[in-house]
Amino acid sequence: MAKKNSASKNLVIVESPAKAKTINKYLGDDFVVHASMGHVRDLPSTGLCVDLENNFEPTYEITEGRKKLVGTLKAAAKNCNMLYLATDLDREGEAIAWHLAQTLGVPEERTNRVIFNAITKKAIQDAFAAPGKIDIDKVNAQQARRILDRIVGYQISPLLWKKVARGLSAGRVQSVAVKMVVEREREIRAFVPIEYWLIPAVFTNQLALQNQLTKQWQEFIGQKDQKDKGPTIAEQNNWLAEHSAFNAELSSIDGKTFSTDNAEQAKKIHQALQSAAFVVTDIIEKSSSSRPAPPFITSTLQQSASNRLGFAAKRTMRIAQQLYEGIDLGSMGTLGLITYMRTDSTHLSAEALTDARRYIGNNIGKNYLPEKPNFYSSGKNAQQAHEAVRPTDVDIVPEQIKDMLTDEQYKLYQMIWRRFVASQMAAAQWNTTTLEITADTKAGKCLYKAQGRTLVFDGFTKIWHTGSADQQLVAVKKGDKVAAIDIDAQQHFTKPPARYNEASLVKALEKEGIGRPSTYASIISTIQDRGYVEQKDRQFSPTDIGEVVTDKLNEFFPQIMDMAFTRYMEEQLDKIEEQHLDWVKVLHEFYDPFKLTLAKATDEMKHAKAEITPSEYTCPKCNKPMVYRFGKNGKFLSCSDYPTCKFASPCDKEGKMVVAEVTEHKCPNCGKPMVKKTSRFGAFLGCSDYPTCKTALKIDKDGNIAPPKPPAEPTGLKCYKCEKGELVIRQSKKGPFLGCNKFPRCRTIVSFKQLENLKDLQAKGQWPPKTLAEADTLLGRDKKSAAKTKTPAAEKEPAEKKNAKPKKKSEE
Template sequence: MVRPLVIVESPAKARTIGKYLGPRYAVKASIGHIKDLPKSKLGVDVENGFTPLYTVIPGKEKIVRELRSSAKGADVYLAADPDREGEAICQHLSEELSAKAKNVYRVLFHEITKDAIKAAFKKPGRINANKVGAQLARRILDRLVGYKISPLLWDKVRRGLSAGRVQTVALRLIVERENEIRAFRSEEYWTLGASLAAAAPPEFTAFARSFDGKKWNVADEATVRGIVAELGNTPFVVTRVHRREKKRYPVPPFITSKLQQDAARKLGFTVRRTMGLAQRLYEGVEIGSEGAVGLITYMRTDSTRVSEEALRDVRELVRTRWGEPYLPHHPIYYKAKKTAQEAHEAIRPTSVERTPESLEAHLEPDLLRLYTLIWRRFVASQMNPAVFDATDIEIDAGRVQFKATGSILKFDGFLTLYQEAKVEDTAAEQDAPEGEGVLPEVHEGEVLTLRELRPAQHFTQPPPRYNEASLVKALESRGIGRPSTYASILSTIQDREYAVKQDNKFFPTETGEVVVELLVESFKEIFDYEYTARMENHLDRIESGREKWNEAMSDFYRRFSERLLTAEREMRDVKTEAIETEEVCDKCGSKMVIKWGKFGRFIACSAYPECKNTREIPKLCSLDASAPRAEVEEIQCEKCGRPMVLKRGRFGEFLACSGYPECRNTKRIVKSADSIGVKHDVPLDEVCPTCGKHLAIKHGRFGEYTACSDYPTCKYIKLKSTGVACGKNCGGEIVERRSRRGKTFYGCSRYPDCDFVLWNKPIPEPCPLCNAPFLLEKTTKRTGTV
């Protein structure tokens, strides 16, 4: 008898589900998508109803053959994730396996627990065509935009550039924020604090709120000094005392976007790292004798719904662990946004009784930190609010009105367990008066004693650059993309070198700014914030069955093709632009012009090609335009004695001899707040096995490496070991290497005698399924590193 076949996306998920289903079922993994549009061509027949040409992904042929063999004569249960991507995976598996299988079913679950798995297999269903249509529409939209617009960028800017439907809009946010910062002009302003004493302690500070009946707005020192002099002999009289009880309510359990933001702020995780860890917690982690256990519910969700069973469990935990004062009289139900998929739940522990403390021995540190964050937020969401005693005191002092505010925590409530991190998304008044602390008992009409007046100078700050948390919040608030796509959006704009992160802030590169400028000029509607959000709503309507995917594509493509034709005629050709400057060429006397090259703008002689004089445009050491300019150390070339100058190449800034091309000496650099210097070699105690001299840590274009200190006379380089024996059993070990293009790969230490090679990092742990001698670390756009 043929065993029923269950197919999921990953081996980890297969292992966890297999444990619950037992040996009666064969559980196998597709390792993500098995089919996609071909990379070599558009793959969409726009003349025939936007028919997609899906093909098996190169490298997946063996997996498909094995699944077909296992499906022969069997009942097949497709158990991919309960979202659009999962539904598309199921559709493609069904297309490949239906001819061989007895029956094909779709099973859905939102947590990998014994009860959830059994319930799903009791009621198998069919593939949701609407979800498949929504995923197909998104894929075709992205393909049309990418494949149709990218050649324009190759022609007008440089080859290798690409446009993304949603990524370009996210990049636009970064570029426009940078433009706001550049245009910002800081303005001076002054605050005035008064240290006061009442009849009862303690002393306290009140701040000026109004002057002559108008809101306090003093912009210069002379004015504030005049006010201070005036207040020296003025009585400070209490005019109003307002005491009240203030409550701070708990926040809902996590949805995907809020988990990404909180993990970024509190744990310092990138969005991709967060989603990769969450995927592992969902699919199953080895917990001692229990084996693989799914610890959280599905992590791609926009719903705050929680099952009644989970509510009962968490309320019982709050009652027994913290007591009745912390437990609300009734469960708290949170309102979800209109587009939320209520079939999903919020992100929560599959068992609230699995406390973070009970998992410390089983989870690696980052997994435990993320699980703790999820567990605490979920439990806190069903606790009573925190209660504060708040007091406001208003004080008249002649023409100036002061105010003091104080707040004392009376009952911590949910704050005993969880406090939401603040997001930095607007210009913060860093020196704003604080409103926490104890205020004395005072009464209206009481005259206070002035101890000290403290005027303070401030300057308005530009809006902050986006970090990952604030960029995700900006995308979410505008309805751009969906939380499940944010990780790939943020990764793509960095991978394409359209933006870089410095000190955890996003800075657009010169190329990124040019791309946004051209695309917004030529495709104003396509890359508009509201239009992009409307397209997401169209995808939601397709998923809910209220719209046909091919009709939506037809409407989009009609407008898009019109703009495309116009852009082909009218888009600026950045490659041929030459912006004249006042500078004169020191070699031929012609005007120097600003041109666009492979690595951005540079200054060149207008007499090119007769005169080939060029130079770098001076750049600030820091990408931060508001940062002080760094000075280059006076470093001489040790080969020819000429000064070294700062240049920029494809791998970033470096020092090069000013005698180029006669002298081609270069050096890596290290930056500080006010200078640029050379990265010096770090000598080691270890001896070179080739020549006997000491090894040193050196700095190359791909980072640090260990090599002989006598380079280039001795060219020995120490390869980084992985601790894994060569897969060909030749006696060598697998070591980390780099290709000529800088890509990391892993090969045998006995090369060239042994040509064994891997592109994924080997981990010295045996496979728990097949006992292979080592595992491979893989990174995908969807799941991150696993």
């Protein structure tokens, strides 16, 4: 990565080894490049470490595991000619650069800041040709955000430990995100469906084939696939087009819009239509066009990757980071394939626009090139100095480098490349036709409308497929008769709002101004890791504990949980960077009222376990009312006469009692029947005589008793992390693996494939290694995971106080 002798050379520091490797080849022999592995200094992991009585002065220390690395960087900086801090161009990158400058102590006149939007030869050379200085406003904006999140997290979380359950946490942004999921779930629960009826029809202009087509249509529409689902809309449209038929919807009766909410009226109209004669009374044609979507910003990249590729936001950002930092393309060398992926701007450089237009004209067609470049507006808070996420070189076509990318890298790069090129292509052109079909019936003059859309010019959709369910209408003219091959009275009910998925939650966060592009992925990851929301079928729903915590915070910290206030604070943090707002004043504006609220909450908040909610159930043991209580595993039903009557029962997410299912299995200890129960870890069998007999057995997905796991098999290999335990062979669903026998105190896991290799290394005296970085090297792991270097507790760097300082991990 870097040449060791940096005497009288220029020292360049970036965040990661991959980025360093790519940049190194673009700089001459006068430069040596090192990686900081992210932040080298931050607020300590324990304690508040912010002086609330002294203008929020933070206490920083060398990040755990970075002491040796910092020593290496200091040695390189001591002898360097000039120091170039080439960390990322956002606030986080600026903060890393500032911390490096403070830690290394190189004089300001010899310290330069270089920023670039892409890791290409031209971008790097341009950046180093015009270096600048660290933007302290940007640093202060990041620092204020970090301190604000630390205050919220470290002062509310202990309160939740006392009043709800141990191990919980609160966050300035994460708690609002959980609230959004909770409120959506409660909207769904409170939703009352409203009945309505539709009377669609299928028409054909092949009058002589009416009876034949009616039979064929009924056979087709009645087909079911392996999942018991009928034909899709696309399949139905294909069938209709092949059989000269089309769908239409009853629009009005005697000039009044058709609408009914009862079966009797719908069936009366349906019956009247059975013998009706249908005539085409009007044909309305118009042209329309659809403009391409703008190139990606962070939020839309995450949304499209979720919808099109099924990628989680965190996964999308990890892959995008790889594409940005550089991919080895064989004879082409290591190239950064995309621009910086944390951005809220749709701006494209003049060079990018020129390259895109050249590519479109030469490779797709002159007719796909609009007269002028397409420009797009960004959000009001977007930083226009940044660019959209785009390929660094449009001529590097995804298909040409597919073999050099992993499958997920290829899919994401292809999506970014196609979206960028499509954004500069001509609009797609459509012809939209509406047929009006009328019939005189006993119920009145019924008007049906059928709409179809035909693609005249594919435009940008040639490479960015939008998916269309438009039907193809048959060729008819005004006055033509058409025959109905199906008229159906269909009962429907209005549907509740959909639960959030990753894409829609990112969109909602962006719309509400909650968080920023760089934080969306971490917010979604954090609220799941904390156990506040869970994902099923790619949809989010709150857990019981997520709802309890949300209610507690809503009651005692309404301002923190208010989306408008959260949005306001985000804007204030932005203004620290953009309008030189005093970061200390911004923190005082938040903290002064928060301090009073915290004191009140500490005194008045009741413990969640002390609160009960009435239920509709009666205790089967004593016939007294049952109530809902909150326990360590969430909500459950309990007798209101507790502790005199100790009957309790689990309940589902809707609060319905879950009746224990008696199984054929007998308790191996007392012989009584075993019942099927559910815990936070899944289904299991418990003795029906609980709590007298506490026997519990694991079961598989079919309900059979799972065989006990074999005991761990010793290997004689020492654990390289805790240095006290030994790696043993354990079994999992995916097969054997190596784990520390000090689990759960030590959670070290190593691939079973490494067993013989590690035995050989230990025999040679090379195992266990002295640092985690060495362990990752010996285990052949990705260098990114080698960021942590083991530091004995006695050798930890003492904390140091400075005026203004930041980190990548946020309590958000």
